[in-house]
Amino acid sequence: MFRTLKLLTYHELLRIKRDRVFWSFAGVALLLLFMTPIVANLSMRQPAQTGFTLSYSLVHLFLLVLTVFLGTQALSRAIERRTLIPVLTLPFSRSQYLLGAYLALAIVILVCALCLDSISLMTSMWLAQFSPIDAGLSVKAMLVAYAMGLTKYLLLLAWALFFSVFSTSFFLPVFGTLGVYIAGSATYQIVEYLLSNPAEYSQGFILLVKVLLYILPNFHAFDFQVYAAYGLAVPWMDVIWALGYGLTYSTVILYLATFCFMRREL
Amino acid sequence: MQIKLGYTPASTVLKTLSGEHRFALGQLLTMKVLIYYGGLLEQQGRVRPEMEHMYHTLVKAVELDPYNMDAYYFAQAAFTWDLGQVKAVIKMLKYGYQFRSWDWYMPFFLGFNYAYFLKDKKEAAHYMQQAARLSGSELQTTLASRYFYEADQTDVGIMFLRQMLAGAVTESEKAIYTLRLKALIAVSELEQAVADYSASRGSFPDSLNLLVETKFLEKIPTDPYGGCFYINDKGKIHSTSNFSSIFMSKQNEH
Numbered sequence: 001m002f003r004t005l006k007l008l009t010y011h012e013l014l015r016i017k018r019d020r021v022f023w024s025f026a027g028v029a030l031l032l033l034f035m036t037p038i039v040a041n042l043s044m045r046q047p048a049q050t051g052f053t054l055s056y057s058l059v060h061l062f063l064l065v066l067t068v069f070l071g072t073q074a075l076s077r078a079i080e081r082r083t084l085i086p087v088l089t090l091p092f093s094r095s096q097y098l099l100g101a102y103l104a105l106a107i108v109i110l111v112c113a114l115c116l117d118s119i120s121l122m123t124s125m126w127l128a129q130f131s132p133i134d135a136g137l138s139v140k141a142m143l144v145a146y147a148m149g150l151t152k153y154l155l156l157l158a159w160a161l162f163f164s165v166f167s168t169s170f171f172l173p174v175f176g177t178l179g180v181y182i183a184g185s186a187t188y189q190i191v192e193y194l195l196s197n198p199a200e201y202s203q204g205f206i207l208l209v210k211v212l213l214y215i216l217p218n219f220h221a222f223d224f225q226v227y228a229a230y231g232l233a234v235p236w237m238d239v240i241w242a243l244g245y246g247l248t249y250s251t252v253i254l255y256l257a258t259f260c261f262m263r264r265e266l
Numbered sequence: 267m268q269i270k271l272g273y274t275p276a277s278t279v280l281k282t283l284s285g286e287h288r289f290a291l292g293q294l295l296t297m298k299v300l301i302y303y304g305g306l307l308e309q310q311g312r313v314r315p316e317m318e319h320m321y322h323t324l325v326k327a328v329e330l331d332p333y334n335m336d337a338y339y340f341a342q343a344a345f346t347w348d349l350g351q352v353k354a355v356i357k358m359l360k361y362g363y364q365f366r367s368w369d370w371y372m373p374f375f376l377g378f379n380y381a382y383f384l385k386d387k388k389e390a391a392h393y394m395q396q397a398a399r400l401s402g403s404e405l406q407t408t409l410a411s412r413y414f415y416e417a418d419q420t421d422v423g424i425m426f427l428r429q430m431l432a433g434a435v436t437e438s439e440k441a442i443y444t445l446r447l448k449a450l451i452a453v454s455e456l457e458q459a460v461a462d463y464s465a466s467r468g469s470f471p472d473s474l475n476l477l478v479e480t481k482f483l484e485k486i487p488t489d490p491y492g493g494c495f496y497i498n499d500k501g502k503i504h505s506t507s508n509f510s511s512i513f514m515s516k517q518n519e520h
Contacts, residue, residue, distance in 0.1 A: 042297050044439060045335040050293050053331075057290035149286070185285025193278055223286050230333045 004092045012104030028062040048128035049229045055120035071160025072173030095258040117146040136231035145228040151246040152222035158253035165261045188220030271302045271319045277329035292331030332365040342375045352383040370400035452487035459483040470501035
């Protein structure tokens, strides 16, 4: 089982290598290295915080693009180029193939996130030296913020694979995944706004809204950058809860994707 | 050169659309205002400042990132002295103090604004005591206990500017505080001469030239903002510049 998964993951990694993801990755890394300190130096009182929040945003924009395009093309390209059918004649199941593809993509995202987050961390710590007041950056909280950001994109990757199971076209997988990302990022604010006057709504409606918030999914649960930037105490229970939520959600979506993929005619 | 700040959408919309990028967006909005303000200073009053947009952009920036010290620091530096929006700044600082509850700068700014601009020494002392407690600084404690009950307005201003100058990092910050400090030291010198004159003659001088003629003042100091000092009928010292490059430009415009 694990040997098969390892082989499938390696096969998928070779395909990703051919896509020259490395070049876009290098571009973002260079931007991070040079642009962040320049922009952060415009800050009067908190260059380190500015550096951290800007680099965090830049890294996550890159991870979003990477997740959407790699995730949605994993299956569709293999189907279009007719490379999937010969692979599936080998002695392993479709679910193993899908899981192998997910692991390969997850490894690519993990490696990119590790490298870019390291640059972001080092740049922010370097900028902290020039902070006129105690910079307040917390390395521990920064690592938590990076790790939770990665968890979020692994969840989105599961959605991207789920959509790519249905269609080989460009539109449904890409816009479906982007739709989940936008909805997942916006729902918390919408719910917060709706519930700012809880007296106006029934308890049933409030409960429904809260349940919907986590079904959509709730990407706000993975956002810990404020604790990192301003050295606030990390709410560890929230971290554990978000980690459990992310893993459970990704597993469910991957299971659904496998379920659909096994029934799909190729 | 055309300098426009423009309208910024409501923070609810920005928060909803920006998601995890709201902190970066908050920073970028603050920088947008800083760059716009820098452009205004370079124009030396030839452009009418979009004060409403500046203030609302900063409010939206702190609603996106309520910990953003740049926004509070800039609002304190620019909106109080140059633009006279003291109550708006106090509102923003009180909002920020709920989040930056460890930061002595927040109650320090609040205390100063109440003392210097609103002349509410009770509120000023309340916030200065909090600043003293948070900073643990002897100077802050002195300020809380002495200046805000005993010192006059100009002394409070000089004390505040010396404190800000000591903590300034960039050359532009230092230049702004140095300029204002020079202006207040000049005002302090004039006020002392007026006080000596009125103690001796029992009335305020009609003009500042009279202070020089009667040897209470060696010479009238120059206003570093380019205006001319004058004395009103209540014995208060003012300047035609109102100690603001932006204000001078607005005057020229009219």
